[in-house]
Amino acid sequence: MEQHIPSTPPTLEEVQRQFINWRKNRKHRTHIPPRLWNAAVSLAGRYSTHKISTTLHLNYTQLRERISLAGTAEKTAAATPPMPSANFVEYSVCPPHQPECLIEMENRHGDKMRIFVSVESSLDLLNLGKSFWSRKP
Numbered sequence: 001m002e003q004h005i006p007s008t009p010p011t012l013e014e015v016q017r018q019f020i021n022w023r024k025n026r027k028h029r030t031h032i033p034p035r036l037w038n039a040a041v042s043l044a045g046r047y048s049t050h051k052i053s054t055t056l057h058l059n060y061t062q063l064r065e066r067i068s069l070a071g072t073a074e075k076t077a078a079a080t081p082p083m084p085s086a087n088f089v090e091y092s093v094c095p096p097h098q099p100e101c102l103i104e105m106e107n108r109h110g111d112k113m114r115i116f117v118s119v120e121s122s123l124d125l126l127n128l129g130k131s132f133w134s135r136k137p
Contacts, residue, residue: 009042009043009046010039010042010043012043012046012047012051012052012055015036015039015040015042015043015056016055016056018036018039019036019040019056019057022036032058037066040052040056040058040063040066041063041066041067041070044067044070044071049063049064049067100116100117100118101116101117102114102115102116102117103115103117103125105129105132105133107132107133107135111132111135113132115128
């Protein structure tokens with residue numbers, strides 16, 4: 001039998017119906033199945049934890065912990081990708097015989113940055129460059 005995967009997240013009322021149906025047909029004192037916990041957790045972005053727990057008759061603390069764990073998993077999955085590598089990077093401090101120099105950078109989105117630096121400058125060029133390269137459009 002094929003399982004239908006909905007294209008939109010379920011509403012609180014839909015999940016409530018799933019819980020009511022499960023409670024009517026379950027064997028005495030069985031644990032809530034993972035699919036129902038997942039459905040309850042999926043409501044977290046649209047309803048308060050209190051509203052979900054009272055409507056679905058769930059333990060507030062257990063629901064909050066599951067929501068927190070799901071949020072941590074999402075953050076880990078959506079971790080920031082590494083800084084993109086450049087095709088060409090030339091990094092040199094101003095030569096001692098030159099009092100100042102020009103540094104130009106361009107990222108893959110076409111953003112450009114020009115920096116005039118003097119030998120006496122205490123500017124942290126490495127962190128400035130990292131900040132420029134990791135900037136999102």
